Amino acid sequence: MNSPATWDQETFAAAVGDAVWAPSIHNSQPWRFRRTEDGVDVLVDQRRVLPVSDPEGRAARVSCGATVFNLGLALAVAGAPAVCTVRPGGASVHLARDVGRAATPLERRLHRQIRRRHTNRAPFAETHVDAGVVTQLEEAVAREGGWLDFAADEPTLTSLAALTRQADAQLRVNPRYVAELRAWSESADLAVEGVGRQAAGAAPHPAELMPRRDFGGPEHDDTRDPTRGPAVAVFGVHGDHAVDEIRAGIVLQRLLLLAADLGLAVAMYSQPIEMPVVRERLRLAVRRAHSPQLVLRFGYAPTTCYTNRRPVADVIVADAVG
CATH class of the missing domain: 3.40.109.10 (NADH Oxidase)
Structure with missing residues (x-):
């Protein structure tokens, strides 16, 4: 039985489905997600840290931070918002339920952009940014x-x-x-x-x-x-x-x-x-x-082709939920 402090599997998996649309160097997607008794852990996947371009794992940690933000937006819009804590060492982030808070209008707007946002490698238009x-x-x-x-x-x-x-x-x-x-x-x-x-x-x-x-x-x-x-x-x-x-x-x-x-x-x-x-x-x-x-x-530039993403099942590790 799920603890009231965590999310059910369906909500968790759906939120991870949004979270993985974060940017990462070479689209290496260096993240893993795990439900725990009191929330969710987002982990840096050390197997996907690029040894030449990112030997210290800096870019991987930045990417994991980006996926944490997506995950938080998805949970908030699902009616189960979270607060996050970055653990010492930067190898993981823990998200816990933020009971009693509703998603803000800004969170809903940003959430709608998760799957629309992409790194644009096309020529930009000759239009100044105001x-x-x-x-x-x-x-x-x-x-x-x-x-x-x-x-x-x-x-x-x-x-x-x-x-x-x-x-x-x-x-x-x-x-x-x-x-x-x-x-x-x-x-x-x-x-x-x-x-x-x-x-x-x-x-x-x-x-x-x-x-x-x-x-x-x-x-x-x-x-x-x-x-x-x-x-x-x-x-x-x-x-x-x-x-x-x-x-x-x-x-x-x-x-x-x-x-x-x-x-x-x-x-x-x-x-x-x-x-x-x-x-x-x-x-x-x-x-x-x-x-x-x-x-x-x-x-300003036209939308270009999006990079692919790994299946949600590939980035979720075994639950620590009893």
Whole structure:
């Protein structure tokens, strides 16, 4: 018999079905979910931590934080909201019932965006993001204990783009990195993980302002970035420990869903975060005390192909419920 402190199996599985639509590096989906006597544990799946791109597991922890936010939204909308606690070490998060609270209108709006949100690898339209929208994004992140620093002028944008290109170039000369990237992209169109050609967009071109990863998309001849003055920002939280990385994922997913609700497309660039020297230069460039977690680009672009997800049964581990 289920304890009143936890969720029944049907509610739990349905919420996990939404939770897995969080972003993850190479669409590796490094998470597991387990019901317990007093709630739900979200665990970092160490078997899916990428040894080359993410040797310390930082990106995996960020992704698990993002999936925690999705899970909380799904439970709230199902009428059984939760409160979450990040455990020391950042290897897991525990969600417990938040009895007596109803889902807020904002939670319902963000929940509707979970399966609509996707990393957009298409060219962005030549349409500026309104300053008021930028402010909404900045304030939303600040309220959750994070920071979002937009490139406010051409020199700053040029510097951020140069650091991203530098990191991307350094990664691409590492044969282990290239092999790992291919392992998560080749044949992924028919797989439940990885980034296939349909979701990859066209192959990156050397003239791109912000270099995308090469997931094997088709070649293209367009060397022009159509957007003048793109909205590029550096995202982070106040802290550099594993628990802060989980928290960064929670804040990040709130940001991404809000952006989707505002009609924005978002591209993500983690290359400068994966190179420690470049990451430190990026921190200095934005004058922050703590390391950045991601470089983001906001704008307007057509919906592209979504990456696939593993079946819910594959990410749920045996219950600890009696």
